[in-house]
Amino acid sequence: MELIIVIGLFVLIGYSYKRYLKYLRLENAKRESVEYNFKRKIDELNKNITSKNDEIILLKKGILEKDKLFNDLKKRDNESISKITSLYSDFLLIQFDISSHYLKTKKHPAKVEASRVNELKIESKKYLEQFRQMLYKYEMLLQLFPELSKYTDDFESIK
Structure with a gap:
């Protein structure tokens, strides 16, 4: 009888351990998914920042050209x-x-x-x-x- 109880405990512990591992894998997959989404969002924001910086540089060049033209006008x-x-x-x-x-x-x-x-x-x-x-x-x-x-x-x- 004790052997059956010990075997039952091992089966119960094994089953619980298997469920726990499955739970950990799901949590890990969720965490990786969230990290992937964050990385994707960061990449998207970096691209937006780069394009905005390029736009700012282009606008600054336009302002400098405008200022040069106005100074030429004064001459x-x-x-x-x-x-x-x-x-x-x-x-x-x-x-x-x-x-x-x-x-x-x-x-x-x-x-x-x-x-x-x-x-x-x-x-x-x-x-x-x-x-x-x-x-x-x-x-x-x-x-x-x-x-x-x-x-x-x-x-x-x-x-």
């Missing part, structure tokens, strides 16, 4: 005026770039027409830059010599 020399008129004409002629890109990437591309649009943009940019430079010079002359405005109001006074 009012030929180089700064040329740079400003070039930027302004690019801004005004952006529709040429959009049209050219569309013509190149549509279902049936029109590459010849896209290149013609690019040529028109280059030609228009040249004329627009010349016009803006002449306009800036004219405005500067009127600022320096306000009495000239009497003579430039209409064509009759210029004659």
Whole structure:
């Protein structure tokens, strides 16, 4: 009888130990799952931080370029005026770039027409830059010599 009790105790202890090991494996698996999720979340956050840092660097470069352009504007020399008129004409002629890109990437591309649009943009940019430079010079002359405005109001006074 004692042997049966001892064997029963060993079976009970063995069964309990087996359940305990199974419980430990489940807890370990849960812990590993939580750790994996944390690592994945950390990696995702690190990628976001990296992309935000890249964006900050790009914005800082843009701010520096803007500041440089404003300082050039203050100088009012030929180089700064040329740079400003070039930027302004690019801004005004952006529709040429959009049209050219569309013509190149549509279902049936029109590459010849896209290149013609690019040529028109280059030609228009040249004329627009010349016009803006002449306009800036004219405005500067009127600022320096306000009495000239009497003579430039209409064509009759210029004659």
